[in-house]
Every structure is written in C-alpha cells, then in structure tokens.
Amino acid sequence: MKISSILYSFKQGIKNIHRNRMFSLASIGTIATCLFLFGIFYFILANFQYTVKIEEKSVGVSIFFDENITEEQIEQIGNQIKQREEVATLEYISADEAWEKYKQDTFADEQELIDTFAEDNPLEDSASYVVYLDEVAKQPEFVEFVQGIDGVRKVNNSDKLAQGLSDFNLLLGYVSGAIIILLLAVAIFLINTTITMGISVRKEEISIMKLIGATDYFVRSPFIVEGMLIGLMGAIFPLILLYIIYNQAIMYIGQKFSILSNILHFLNVNHVFATLIPLSLAIGVGIGFIGSMITVRKHLHV
Amino acid sequence: MKNEVDELLKESIEPPIIVLENVSKSYQKDVDAVKDVSIKIRKGEFVFIVGSSGSGKSTLIKMLLKEIEPTSGKIFVNGRDITRLRRRLVPKFRRNLGIVFQDFRLLKDRNVFENVAFAQRVIEKPSRTIQRNVPAMLSLVGLSDKLNAFPRELSGGEQQRVALARALVNNPLILLADEPTGNLDPKNSWDIMSLLDEVNKKGTTVVVVTHNVEIVDAMQKRVITMNKGILVSDEQKGGYSNEN
Numbered sequence: 001m002k003i004s005s006i007l008y009s010f011k012q013g014i015k016n017i018h019r020n021r022m023f024s025l026a027s028i029g030t031i032a033t034c035l036f037l038f039g040i041f042y043f044i045l046a047n048f049q050y051t052v053k054i055e056e057k058s059v060g061v062s063i064f065f066d067e068n069i070t071e072e073q074i075e076q077i078g079n080q081i082k083q084r085e086e087v088a089t090l091e092y093i094s095a096d097e098a099w100e101k102y103k104q105d106t107f108a109d110e111q112e113l114i115d116t117f118a119e120d121n122p123l124e125d126s127a128s129y130v131v132y133l134d135e136v137a138k139q140p141e142f143v144e145f146v147q148g149i150d151g152v153r154k155v156n157n158s159d160k161l162a163q164g165l166s167d168f169n170l171l172l173g174y175v176s177g178a179i180i181i182l183l184l185a186v187a188i189f190l191i192n193t194t195i196t197m198g199i200s201v202r203k204e205e206i207s208i209m210k211l212i213g214a215t216d217y218f219v220r221s222p223f224i225v226e227g228m229l230i231g232l233m234g235a236i237f238p239l240i241l242l243y244i245i246y247n248q249a250i251m252y253i254g255q256k257f258s259i260l261s262n263i264l265h266f267l268n269v270n271h272v273f274a275t276l277i278p279l280s281l282a283i284g285v286g287i288g289f290i291g292s293m294i295t296v297r298k299h300l301h302v
Numbered sequence: 303m304k305n306e307v308d309e310l311l312k313e314s315i316e317p318p319i320i321v322l323e324n325v326s327k328s329y330q331k332d333v334d335a336v337k338d339v340s341i342k343i344r345k346g347e348f349v350f351i352v353g354s355s356g357s358g359k360s361t362l363i364k365m366l367l368k369e370i371e372p373t374s375g376k377i378f379v380n381g382r383d384i385t386r387l388r389r390r391l392v393p394k395f396r397r398n399l400g401i402v403f404q405d406f407r408l409l410k411d412r413n414v415f416e417n418v419a420f421a422q423r424v425i426e427k428p429s430r431t432i433q434r435n436v437p438a439m440l441s442l443v444g445l446s447d448k449l450n451a452f453p454r455e456l457s458g459g460e461q462q463r464v465a466l467a468r469a470l471v472n473n474p475l476i477l478l479a480d481e482p483t484g485n486l487d488p489k490n491s492w493d494i495m496s497l498l499d500e501v502n503k504k505g506t507t508v509v510v511v512t513h514n515v516e517i518v519d520a521m522q523k524r525v526i527t528m529n530k531g532i533l534v535s536d537e538q539k540g541g542y543s544n545e546n
Contacts, residue, residue, distance in 0.1 A: 002426050002428070004423075004426070004428060004429050005423075005426050008423055204407065204409070205409055207407075208407055208409070209424045210396075211367060211369075211396060211401055212396065212397075212401075212420075212421050212424050212468075213393045213394065213395075213396035213397035213399075213424065213425050213472075214393060214425070215393045216390070218424055218426065
C-alpha cells in the first residue's frame with residue numbers, strides 16, 4: 001500500500017469516528033472499562049505475586065539430624081540438598097547458634113533463667129539446615145526428598161501456608177482471566193456494531209469506490225484503521241487513570257494502613273507500568289483490529 | 303452483401319471492445335430481464351441503448367460493470383471474457399470503465415475537486431498526479447471556477463459535469479452513461495451530450511442508456527433498441543424507434 005493511501009485511510013478512519021461519534025464513544029468506553037478492570041486485576045495479581053515471592057523467601061524448611069551424627073555426614077547431607085534446582089539458599093545452624101537465638105527470642109528479659117542453663121545446652125541435638133526454595137509450590141516435593149535422606153531425623157515446614165499462597169494466586173489468575181475474556185468479547189461486539197454503522201452511513205461512497213475500481217483492501221482499510229484507533233483510545237484513557245490511581249493507592253495505604261505494610265509488598269509504579277502499558281495497548285489495538293476485521297469481512301465484498 | 307463486407311472490414315480495422323454473446327439474465331425463474339442478446343461494439347463507437355422501463359437496459363449496464371452475472375452467455379470486454387474473471391481481478395477490470403449515473407452520485411461532504419480526486423485516490427494515484435489531472439479534467443468539463451464548491455451549491459447540469467469529470471479522469475477505455483440526462487433540463491442535457499460526443503471523438507468508446515428521444519434522434523448515432531429484455535433493433539445512425 002502506498003504512503004498516500006495509508007494517509008488517506010487514516011484520514012477517513014478519523015472521519016468515520018467523528019461522524020459516528022456516539023457509537024465510537026460507546027466502543028471506546030467499553031474497551032476503556034475492560035482495560036481499566038484489566039489494569040486493576042493486573043495490579044492485584046502482580047503485587048500479590050510479588051508479595052508471595054517475598055513471603056516464599058521467609059517460608060523456610062528446617063532439617064534436623066539423627067543423634068550422634070558426625071559433622072562429615074551433615075556436610076554430605078548439605079551437599080545433596082544443594083544439588084537440587086529449587087534450592088535458593090541453604091544455611092547451617094549449629095546447636096549453639098540455635099540455643100543462642102532461642103535464648104534471645106524467648107528469655108531476653110530473664111537473665112536469671114538464662115544463668116541456670118549457663119553450662120548446659122538443652123538444644124544439643126538441634127543442629128539444622130534451614131533451606132529456602134525459589135518457589136513455595138515446590139516445597140512438598142522437596143520435603144519428600146529430604147525425608148528420604150539417611151541421617152535426617154525430622155523436617156519442619158509450613159506446607160499449608162505454602163500451598164495456600166500458591167492456590168490463591170492461581171484462583172485469582174483464573175477469575176480475572178475469565179472476567180477479562182468476557183469483557184473483551186463485549187468490546188469486540190460493540191466495535192462490530194460501530195463499524196457496521198459506519199459502513200451503512202458510507203454505503204453510497206463504498207458503492208462508488210467499488211465501481212471505480214477500488215481494491216478490497218483500499219475499501220476496507222479506513223474501517224480497520226477506525227477499529228484500531230478506537231482500541232488505541234480505549235487503552236490510553238484507562239492507562240492514565242490507572243497510573244494516577246496506583247500512585248495514590250500506594251500512598252494512601254502506606255499512610256492510613258501502615259500495619260499492612262508488613263504483610264503487603266507493593267511493586268514500584270514504573271515496574272508495573274513497564275509491562276502494563278505495552279500489554280494494554282496491544283490488547284486495545286488488537287481487539288480493535290479483530291472487531292473491525294470481522295465486520296468488514298462480513299459486509300464489504302467487492 | 304455490401305453491408306456485411308463493410309462490417310467485416312470495420313472489424314478488421316477496429317476490433318470490438320464489447321462483445322455480448324447470447325447473453326441472458328433472469329432474476330426470477332421464467333422471468334428474463336435480458337434474453338439471448340448478442341451485441342458487438344467497436345472501439346471508439348458511440349452507442350445509444352434505448353427502451354422503455356423494464357426493457358433490460360440497466361441490467362445490461364450492470365452486467366458490463368460486473369455488478370451482476372449473466373445467467374447464460376458470454377461477455378467480452380477488451381478481448382477478455384469477464385464472466386470468467388476472478389473476483390480479485392474485478393477492481394482492475396473496472397478501471398477500464400468510466401460510469402455516469404442519472405442521479406450523479408457525488409459525495410455530498412466533499413467539494414468538486416475532492417469528488418474528482420476521489421476517483422484517482424481509490425486507484426492509488428500519487429498525490430502529485432492527482433493535483434495535475436483533476437484541474438485539467440475540470441477545465442475540460444468547464445468547471446475550473448468551481449473547484450471548491452460543494453455539490454449542494456451546484457446546478458444539476460454542473461453536478462453531472464463533475465460526475466463526468468470523475469468518470470473520465472482515469473482515462474477509461476469505455477464510458478458507460480446510465481440515463482445521464484434523466485434529471486436535467488434540455489439545455490443542460492445538450493451540454494452533457496456535447497461533452498460525451500467530444501470525449502468520443504478523442505477515442506473513448508461511449509455507451510449511453512437513455513429515454514431522451516430528442517437527443518437520440520438528433521445525434522444520429524448507432525441505436526440499440528431493447529424491449530422486454532429482447533434486442534429489437536440495432537441501427538447505425540438510427541433514431542428512437544416509435545415502438546418505445
């Protein structure tokens with residue numbers, strides 16, 4: 001297609017939107033609503049995943065050894081664990097370190113009580129490995145593996161929390177996916193109606209074009225441009241709104257619900273929008289293209 | 303005998319540009335809009351197709367434009383069987399034809415220049431060519447001073463001249479005019495017919511479907527008369543038959 005024809009299609013596409021402004025606005029509004037909701041779901045999902053990731057790091061697996069185990073054997077167990085792909089970090093905590101930490105956590109203000117154990121370590125057989133995995137979902141499999149190693153007495157893990165986080169994340173993904181697909185289907189239907197209206201308004205012009213010898217794509221391209229522009233506008237408006245809302249929400253939650261900041265971890269706004277902007281624009285322009293393509297294929301035969 | 307020899311001689315010099323071979327078209331079963339029509343029109347000819355309403359004239363034009371297909375028979379335009387033309391080649395084929403309608407069919411939201419330029423834009427002529435060709439064509443139809451006027455600001459005759467400029471700007475081999483004077487007063491009708499005659503003298507084949515007895519009788523061109531879908535007469539330098 002020649003540059004002059006591309007410019008012509010753009011000009012006509014914009015004219016179509018202007019001529020058909022009520023329907024165009026309805027389509028833009030629907031796409032904007034879809035993409036706004038998409039953005040909200042994306043915020044929740046992205047931040048939840050981020051929170052899960054951080055929490056995952058604190059959901060460790062503690063591995064205790066048989067009594068009378070040698071240091072060499074402990075080291076061998078450590079080496080076997082390290083070879084597993086899902087292991088992010090492995091830390092050895094000796095019995096003395098474990099007792100020191102326990103004393104600090106439990107009897108910090110009771111020096112007398114601590115003194116009674118001065119020469120004694122009640123946690124003598126409590127040396128352990130603390131292992132953090134790169135994904136909480138891999139915990140059950142890992143625990144099963146560790147339990148099978150010779151010399152391992154006990155494995156402590158919080159697989160219920162791990163599984164819970166992972167399941168909730170998945171459910172949220174499914175629900176938001178279903179809602180977004182439904183909304184996008186409505187948006188495609190509305191674009192279809194808008195373009196059909198545009199075609200009926202320009203029926204005379206289209207019939208003349210065909211008789212003069214315009215090719216299929218020349219007749220169709222202004223309508224495709226129209227659909228894509230509607231999609232583009234439907235994407236830009238919610239992105240602006242979402243940017244403002246996201247910034248405000250983080251600030252508001254940070255100020256008013258500071259207690260939540262220990263539980264929730266928010267992604268930086270630039271980090272979120274680095275993905276959300278191209279994704280929303282692609283979805284907006286994409287459904288505009290698909291919606292208009294379906295319509296012109298149905299209504300414009302030369 | 304002499305006529306037949308003349309005809310063969312003409313054909314060898316100027317081959318037919320439009321050939322209809324036993325063409326029939328029925329929209330409903332047992333009702334023929336056009337029945338077994340055979341016509342040959344040579345390059346550079348000026349032909350009137352006359353007949354009353356429902357005689358099949360418009361169906362003939364629509365078949366030539368490949369808007370509709372004949373039920374049977376063959377149509378050749380410039381040596382090509384258009385009944386077997388692939389759909390994707392139809393736009394290119396139509397660029398050989400210029401078309402003028404009774405109701406002008408101008409784009410109301412565009413001025414005179416844009417209406418004529420539209421014909422060049424749809425076949426993707428470069429802007430520079432459009433800027434050169436459109437004023438030249440409007441000058442030919444006598445509308446150089448109306449470039450920026452909108453159709454609603456023009457008389458019927460002027461609107462038809464714009465439509466004619468739009469039909470001619472792509473240099474068609476054949477100009478098809480469907481009742482071009484149907485909405486015009488006698489003076490404007492004659493102006494349009496003079497323009498068509500001028501275009502024909504420059505080499506374009508002109509086919510005019512009309513009801514206008516006065517013009518057909520006065521111009522003394524080839525006249526094909528249709529009645530109820532049947533070709534009833536085909537006369538060189540003919541007049542409007544009394545049967546109509």
